[in-house]
Amino acid sequence: MLHIVDDEEVIRDALAWLAQSRGLEARSYASGEEFLANVGERIDPGGDCVLLDVRMPRMNGIAVFDQLVSRSLLPRLPVIFLTGHGDVPMAVDSLKRGAFDFFEKPFNDNQLMDRVEQALAAARRAGKAAEVRARLATLSAREREVLDLILAGMMNKVVADKLGISMRTVEVHRAHIFDKMQVKTAVELAGLLK
Numbered sequence: 337m338l339h340i341v342d343d344e345e346v347i348r349d350a351l352a353w354l355a356q357s358r359g360l361e362a363r364s365y366a367s368g369e370e371f372l373a374n375v376g377e378r379i380d381p382g383g384d385c386v387l388l389d390v391r392m393p394r395m396n397g398i399a400v401f402d403q404l405v406s407r408s409l410l411p412r413l414p415v416i417f418l419t420g421h422g423d424v425p426m427a428v429d430s431l432k433r434g435a436f437d438f439f440e441k442p443f444n445d446n447q448l449m450d451r452v453e454q455a456l457a458a459a460r461r462a463g464k465a466a467e468v469r470a471r472l473a474t475l476s477a478r479e480r481e482v483l484d485l486i487l488a489g490m491m492n493k494v495v496a497d498k499l500g501i502s503m504r505t506v507e508v509h510r511a512h513i514f515d516k517m518q519v520k521t522a523v524e525l526a527g528l529l530k
Contacts, residue, residue, distance in 0.1 A: 338362040339369045342389040369402035385455040390419035410434040412462040414455035474516045482509040
């Protein structure tokens with residue numbers, strides 16, 4: 337989903353049309369406050385992207401971006417800034433702080449939409465990585481030890497000898513690891529963690 341945050345209705349409509357021409361679903365917001373009010377409910381960090389105008393009344397795009405940073409939503413919710421009044425220091429600062437890109441109006445429609453698609457792909461990758469980290473966090477210390485040895489290619493008997501536990505205990509840990517990591521095989525586990 338592409339979230340378009342711009343105080344100019346004509347810009348929001350044009351960007352929504354561009355997104356739809358690429359087969360992307362778009363949702364528009366007339367203000368930063370309206371967008372931030374929806375961050376928790378309708379936004380999927382790890383599957384969405386934000387086109388954010390820098391200059392808006394009340395809450396500007398930089399303030400909205402600061403809120404997203406403080407909520408730890410980047411890079412799972414990539415932000416592409418749009419501005420008609422940008423300057424190099426502002427762009428550099430935004431990029432250093434985690435913005436995905438910075439476009440000055442008027443912009444090339446195809447280049448912008450290409451970057452949106454790249455941002456959405458990056459968001460999906462970041463979301464999957466966060467999901468894997470969350471699954472890893474559910475493993476006990478012993479399960480992490482067993483996991484490391486499984487990933488090293490060791491058989492259950494070797495893992496048992498190395499850790500000084502029974503082979504049956506290794507099998508139980510292995511089953512718990514596979515269940516928590518949502519995989520069926522060691523090959524699938526290795527692919528998930530590469």
